[in-house]
Amino acid sequence: MTQTTDAAPAVRRPHPPRVHRAWFVAAVAFVTIIGAAAFRSLPGLLIDPLHEEFGWSRGTIGAAVSVNLALYGLTAPFAAALMDRFGLRRVVAAALTVIAVGSGATVWMTEPWQLILCWGLLVGLGSGSMALAFAATVTNRWFTERRGLVTGILTAAAASGQLIFLPLLSWMVERGDDWRPAAVTVAVTALAVVPFVWLLLRDHPADVGLKPYGAKEFVPKPAPVPGAARRAVTVLRSAMRTGPFWLLAGSFAICGASTNGLIQTHFVPAAHDHGMPITAAASLLAVIGVxxxxxxxxxxxxxxxxxxxxxxxxxxxxxGVSLLFLPILLAPSVHPPMVFFIVFYGLDWVATVPPTMALCRAHYGDDSAIVFGWVLASHQVGAAAVAFLGGVARDVFGSYDVVWYASGALCAAAALMALVIRRRPVRETPAAA
Known part of the structure; x- marks a missing residue:
């Protein structure tokens, strides 16, 4: 005689992981951006060595830096669209490989056009694909809560790359009396990150059967979006019809001009003009990274x-206020007021990114990663302009003072632009419009 029971056996559901997979993806993205940031910590260290070895003017070297910075921004929106088409892993792995090839090839250059090709074109395209549009894509796909915090963490990855590599690279350039080992170190570092990206990074939470962090419902993975370049341009055209885009792009261009274009590129040679050793100046930039x-x-x-x-x-x-004081702070040695400037400027370096990205999300919805890519492009165009004009100003005036004062005034204009951005977000995304 057999016994039967009316109640079906309870199905034991697997417990959700203690730590959501989104945080592991964010950690991989953090390490990846550090690898891409390694080469970006090198330009300011090489202006004087390249000038001494090849006799190239600082304006010529600054032109290569400006190409790098411009492409870093102009590539970002297309890279964001490519990630929608081919996935995060493929685009990021290819970008890191291009960075490694470009930085490694600089050791054989003998002409300025080769510097522009390797340092400007190849590394600019690779690092542009690893720009903050990548951070925006990861944040938008894997998180619905804590987006501001995650954006801040991923943005800080670039500073961490500078923190890790800048003192080492400056020691190589100054002690070894040759800049080539530093370039090779950067190439190897970028290439070493590729396996981690391929093995650990995932394109979407649905790939591992999870909801985005903080989401109440499961979000299916969207189908690949064809026509990446066309979509990037279409989103740009729609965003250009709105006022917030121009205010965000204009203020972010000034942000790039006063950080990557000015301090990151010209602080070390400017401090060296005042008698400060290159290693000491590079260490101050590393403190900015901290x-x-x-x-x-x-x-x-x-x-x-x-x-x-x-x-x-x-x-x-x-x-802007801090930049106005910088000309009187530069000296042969590091003193407390200079340390205060470095700490203050470090806290403010890319603190602008999380609120800028949040405003893009509020106004442009699902297209916000691509819109932010175009806003980032303006950031890098501003950086490229000052990287070039700063070198020209040094050649013409014999100092960087006029550049510091002009950048301080521009920052005041950016503050006003931020205040007039409307609070109320648009109801439609640019694509829907």
Missing amino acids: FDVIGTVASGWFTDRYDARRLLAVYYALR
Whole structure:
């Protein structure tokens, strides 16, 4: 005689992981951006060595840096669209490989056009594909909560790359009396990150059967979007019809001009003009990297809680004031006021990214990663302009003073632009419009 039971056996459901997979993806993205940032810590160290070895003017070297910075931004929106088409892993792995090839090939250059090709074109395209549009894509796909915090963490990855590699690279350039080992180190580092990307990075939470972090419902993986270049241009045309885009792009161009284009490219040679050793100046930039991490993560936390427009206005205003004091702080040795400037500037370095990205999400919805890519392009165009014009100003005037003052005034204009961005987001995304 057999026994039967009316109740079906309970099905034991697997417990969700203690730590959501999204945080592991964010960690891989963090390491990946560090690898891409390694080469970006080198340009300011090589201006004087290349000038001495090849006799190239600082304006010529600055032109190659400007190509790199411009492509870093102009590639970003197309890279974001390519990630929608081919996935994160493929695009990121290819970008890191291009960076490694470009940086490694510089050791054989003998002419300025080769510097522009390797340092400007190849590394610019590769690093542009690894730009903050990549961070925006990861954040938008894997997180619905803590987006500001994650944005701050991924933005800080670039500063961490500078922190890790800048002192080592400056020691190689100065002690070894040759800049080539530094370039090879960067190439090897970028290439070493590729296996981690391919094995650990995933394109979408649905690939591993998970909901985005903080989501209440499962989000299916969207189908690949064909026509990446066409989509990037279409989104740009739609965004250009809105006022917030121009205000965000204009203020972010000034952000790039006062960070990557100015301090990252010209601070070391400017300090060297005042008798400061290259290693000491590079170490100060590394300190900027330390406090950049703190400031950017804190900015992400603030962005989740306060008005992004007012945060931007405060960041730009304080940055402009600090630049006005820099000419009187440069000296042969490091002194407390200079340390205060470095700490202050580090906290403000890319603290502008989380609120800028949040405003893009608020106004442009699903297309925000691509729109932010175009906003980032303006950031790099501003950086490229000052990287070139700063070198020309040094050749013409014999100092960088006029560049510091002009950049301070531009930051004041950026603060005003941030305040007039409208609070109310548009109801339609650019694609729907």
